[in-house]
Amino acid sequence: MEKVVVYKENNYFWTSKNNYNILYKLGKVVGRRVIYSPEEVLYLIEKEKIIVKDGDKVIDSKMEFLYTYKNNINIKKFLVLRRLRDVGYYVDIVPEGVLVHMKGERWNPIYLAVPYHEYEIIDWENILKHLESAKRYKSKLLLALIDIELDIVFYEVLELRF
Amino acid sequence: MEEYIFADGVFVGKDILTIYEGLYLLESRKIKVYDKYGKELDITDILTEDLKKRYIVYKFLKERNIIFGAGMKFGGTFRVYENPGDDHSKWICFPVYKNEKFTIYEFLAKNRVAHSTRKTLLISIVDKDKIRKFLEIKWKKL
Numbered sequence: 394m395e396k397v398v399v400y401k402e403n404n405y406f407w408t409s410k411n412n413y414n415i416l417y418k419l420g421k422v423v424g425r426r427v428i429y430s431p432e433e434v435l436y437l438i439e440k441e442k443i444i445v446k447d448g449d450k451v452i453d454s455k456m457e458f459l460y461t462y463k464n465n466i467n468i469k470k471f472l473v474l475r476r477l478r479d480v481g482y483y484v485d486i487v488p489e490g491v492l493v494h495m496k497g498e499r500w501n502p503i504y505l506a507v508p509y510h511e512y513e514i515i516d517w518e519n520i521l522k523h524l525e526s527a528k529r530y531k532s533k534l535l536l537a538l539i540d541i542e543l544d545i546v547f548y549e550v551l552e553l554r555f
Numbered sequence: 556m557e558e559y560i561f562a563d564g565v566f567v568g569k570d571i572l573t574i575y576e577g578l579y580l581l582e583s584r585k586i587k588v589y590d591k592y593g594k595e596l597d598i599t600d601i602l603t604e605d606l607k608k609r610y611i612v613y614k615f616l617k618e619r620n621i622i623f624g625a626g627m628k629f630g631g632t633f634r635v636y637e638n639p640g641d642d643h644s645k646w647i648c649f650p651v652y653k654n655e656k657f658t659i660y661e662f663l664a665k666n667r668v669a670h671s672t673r674k675t676l677l678i679s680i681v682d683k684d685k686i687r688k689f690l691e692i693k694w695k696k697l
Contacts, residue, residue, distance in 0.1 A: 402616050412658075477697060480697065482697070487587050493697075509659055510659070511659045511660070512658075512659070513658075513659060514656050514657065514658050514659075515656065515657065515662075516653070516654055516655060516656045516657070517651050517652070517655055517657075517678070518653045518654055520690070521653070521680065521687070521688060524688075524690075534636050535695060535697075536662075538662075538663070540660055541627070546663075546694065547694070547695040547696075547697050548613050548662075548666065548692055548693065548694055548695060549692070549694075549695040550690050550691075551690065551691045551692075551693075552688055552689065552690060552691075553620055553677065553689040553690065553691045554689070555615075555616075555619055555689060
């Protein structure tokens with residue numbers, strides 16, 4: 394199957410809205426375009442669904458994409474996106490993490506997944522900030538913990554009132 | 556007013572009071588407490604920074620008549636019941652300070668402890684002498 398072309402323009406990646414469904418309904422539809430985050434583009438390249446055109450340059454390999462946009466890609470978010478998308482969840486990359494929608498529904502956010510590597514150190518104040526971020530998305534907080542084999546375990550964090 | 560001696564982590568007098576019971580009665584000015592040498596103590600003489608966060612949670616639970624007990628056998632600070640009359644506690648509670656750092660390994664270990672005792676992890680976040688939030692944490696299959 395012929396690969397879809399995704400364009401890099403200014404600071405974002407985009408393709409025609411007509412490609413939305415065949416590209417796993419990733420990204421945000423804005424007018425006649427679908428806008429992608431770098432992590433979403435990385436996923437689509439990995440799935441061999443797209444090539445990226447940045448001016449005259451054509452990128453069709455994961456490694457080349459990673460080298461070219463290494464400063465823009467959040468690998469932790471990418472790993473969570475990949476893990477969840479591969480089991481059927483619709484997801485969106487947001488500044489605070491990965492927004493996870495109810496399975497099978499494109500827009501019904503249920504979790505804000507915030508990724509951490511197993512060797513990271515955090516504090517509870519940050520957890521509280523993540524909780525506030527999740528509330529802004531009308532979602533619950535999910536900590537996505539990535540081990541050294543890139544397996545991910547999820548923990549739901551709920552506020553309890555006594 | 557009843558008098559107690561604070562020694563080796565307990566209050567000894569007419570009864571033997573646990574650390575939290577004794578602190579609570581002392582703070583409420585229901586008892587007087589002395590050290591082994593006869594010096595009168597107030598709560599600040601006994602409360603360490605680490606003990607303080609646990610005491611704040613103890614006080615919170617007690618004053619709201621939430622049923623709770625020692626959690627040590629289950630690997631935590633307190634075991635907390637959902638309803639009066641429940642045979643088993645629902646949560647295992649760990650008091651923490653808001654700015655307390657932790658590793659992911661410590662976080663997972665707490666979850667494992669709760670899970671292996673068929674309880675849910677409850678983190679009580681303490682900030683400036685108050686409970687800031689209670690967080691219930693559960694493993695989620697996705």
